[in-house]
Structure formats: C-alpha cells, structure tokens
Amino acid sequence: MLELKQIRESPELVQTRLQRRSAEYDLKPILELNRQQQELESARTRLQARSNEIGKLIGQKMQAGSDPKSPEIQSLKEEGNQIKTQLSELEPQEKEVKNKQLSFLLSFPNLPSESTPIGKSEQENVEIRRWGDEYLPKISNLLPHWEMGEKLGILQFNRAVKVAQSRFVNLVGAGAALERALISFMLDQQTAAGYLEVMPPALVNSQSLTGTSQLPKFAEESFKCEGDDLWLSPTAEVPVTNLYREEILDAASLPIHHCAYTPCFRREAGSYGKDTRGLIRLHQFNKVELVKIVHPETSQQEHESLVRDAEAILQALKLPYRVVELCTGDLGFGAAKCYDLEVWLPSSNTYREISSCSNFTDFQARRAGIRFREPGKKGTRLAHTLNGSGLAIGRTMAAILENYQQSDGTVKIPEALQPYLRREVL
C-alpha cells in the first residue's frame, strides 16, 4: 500500500513512477475521494467534540445533584440528540468514502525503485550475471525431466491426477526421498547462513493475504476453503511475513531473517496450456523461502545478500543459472525491485525462473502494520520486508533430472546432495 499522505502531497511524483509500470493507474479519483473524506471527517470530529462536551456537562451536573428533569439538562439532552441525528447522516457517508478510498489504495502497486530498469514486459528484463556455463550438460538427446522421472519410476503424474486433478504429482521412492533431501539441504544451508527456521501454518486468513498484497487483487490465484476465512497459502511469504503483522518491534531485534519450508498452493488460473507437463507449474509444490524484515536503511544491502543466499544453493548444486533484474513492466505488484534466478532447463533450451527475490520496501509493512521503534526516538517507523525463494523444490528437482543426465541413461546426484540422499545416481 502506498502512503496516502505521499499521494496527496506529491501526486505528480507518484503518478510518474506508477506510469513506469503501465499507463493504467490514475490518481485523480483517489485525490478527490481523499478531499471528500477529509471534509466529512472534520465535520464529524467537530460534532463529536461538542457531543463529548455535552456528555461531560450533564455528568458534572448530575453528580452535583441536579434534577435530571431540569430544563437545563433537558435542553442539553435535546442538543445531544440533534447531534446524534446529524452524525447518523454523516457517518455512513464518511464510511463509504473511506471504503472507496481504501479499495483504490489497495489496488495501486508499489512504486518501482529508481534503479529498476524501465520496460514494458519480460522482454526488457536485464540479465545481471550468469553462472556455471562449465556445468552445462554435454550430452545430446536429453530427456525432459518428466520423461526421465517416469522412466526412473520416481514421478507419477497420472495417478496424482486420479487423486486430485491435473497439475499434481506423486513422488515415489527415490523421487520422494530426493524432494525431502532437497528440503533438508536447503534448510541446512540457509540456517547456516543465519536464517532462523520457522514452520508456519499452511492455511492463512484473508487479513494475512491482504497484508502481503495477494488480496484483494489476486483472489482467483489462491484456493479458498469453503466455510472458513482460510486459504491455502500460495507461498511462505504470506504466513512468515504475517507472523509480525500489527507488531511494533524493537529496532534491536532487526534484521529478522527467517527461512521456512512450506507447501505452496496456486490455482494457476489463466495459465491453461502453459507448462502442462512436468514439475514446472503445479497446483501444489514445495518451497524453501527466505523472508527478511529489516530496517529501511539496510534494505538494499539486505536485498543483494538475499539474492546471494539463494544463488548459493544453485552454486552448491552446480546448476547453471542466470540472474535477471525485472523491468518495471514485469515487476510484481508489491515489489519495488526484484531479481529472478533462472536455472538452465536443457529440455526447453531456456533458463526458467527458480527463485524470485523481491524488496517490498514499506509496501507490505504498511498494509500489515509491521513497525519498529528506535530507542530515544519518538513514534514508530515502518520496517521493510523482503523475500525470495531459496529455492523452489520441484523446479530444482526438474533441473537436476535434466542437467545431471549421463550418457548411460542414469541421473547423477549432485555431490552436495549425496549425504542427504545417501546415493550417487538415480
């Protein structure tokens, strides 16, 4: 959520920076609503002040022993009733204007950072660096990972479809063990890098989804539980960031670094026909997520180090990848700046996103009320929130199943993973 005060005081600046994302954002309606809201609010406040005054006066007189039926008290009561009538007209108006204002406010994305490259779409994302060319697979006739997985008997798609739907998978034997090994390996590495592991609820309420800005705009992207205000979490970003919702933290407790393994659930609405095979786009997948809550002055460095921590997993697994900075047109809704890590996927001859590392600045913190207090200073400040995958497990498995294929038709297990899986080939 953007700051209303900033929109009001420097609308041109906000407008210009929103326009870098796309032309669809118009601040005029919200400025007008805000003007109305302030007018209604000050009228209401004046009435309420007088009403409080009347209440106090009557209280004083009654305690001094006045007759409740005395003309003096009766006329005060009468004035109180008039105010109540006036308020009952003003209040619904103000509430309506406020609600409209809030829904506008919630519909605006974060302002891109000054350093974010300007562009319209994915095409204009900027490659920052590339790593691991020497590990690109050298054999030809590679199988796509889903074929390799079925050949090895470790991935079952048809049976998962029977149990649930398309876009689900059942992992078998070494496949399930590999998934588990990847989770443990990533958590161990991120914990060693200083992230405190948490295991949050997999179901989250609407307030949490609003806090991290999946709601209200992306409701159709998540699975909703009928009969409860609960959704299947689409990413650990939601439960982990919201652990601190509506809290005022001590500055000394920052930065907070968490890692979390969670299952993630996404409806993938509108992606029909895309990535229909394999592990790339499933309704349910596992992920190890990194979440940071930090002092605003440090969020840039924290962002860079977050990316390095995610990259470290790919490097440890010796998987070729590149780092791409998203341009303003491709930037996620809440992000001010975002780097994607893309792993090499030989079957489709491209780099595919395996981690997305975003700095949300104060955007989520304002929605979720995550603040901190500095000793000796008055008031509170909004923290900055960041997160990134470290990494998506299924896509990592896909990358291994493809990049580690050997000419004899087996798949080698990355050395870093061998202690976890206790085997060297599949």
Next chain:
RNA sequence: GGAGAGGUGGCUGAGUGGUCGAAAGCGGCAGAUUGCUAAUCUGUUGUACGGUUUACACCGUACCGAGGGUUCGAAUCCCUCCCUCUCCGCCA
C-alpha cells in the same frame, strides 16, 4: 461437538453507565542521591488520523478482542462474530 469461564496499556491486574486513555504494581525512560556493582527517592511513560506551530510543543477525534445496538454519555448494558482457558466427547 457439549458444558462453563474469560478477553483491559510492554506485562500483571483494578475498574458494572458520567470529568476513564483508563487505578495500582512491574518493566522502560529521565533526574536526584548513596562508595559498594545495585538499592532508594522523584518525575515521566501507548498507537493512529486530523489541525495549529519555525520548533519544543499544543489541540481535537478514535482506540479497553472485532462489528453492530441502547443512551445526552459505554471499558462498563444488549446482540452477533472471533479468540483463549477448564471439564467432557472425538481425534493424529
């Protein structure tokens, strides 16, 4: 799921219609003091929005789980919901 109890400031905990943003204690902060490593004393102590001010600051409004209602006036009374605890049942 059934029966009961309860949700008050950073914490403990008073407050059942009137000057209550809320007693008291603890903690925190500031000051004073004492040679004994901490104690004592004094003062202070939330958040948000809006307004006035160069500023220190001041003023108004809201906030006692959430949302409605009654009333001139609600932490206090009524309704709905959420959550917590205890006992029983069920369950990994």
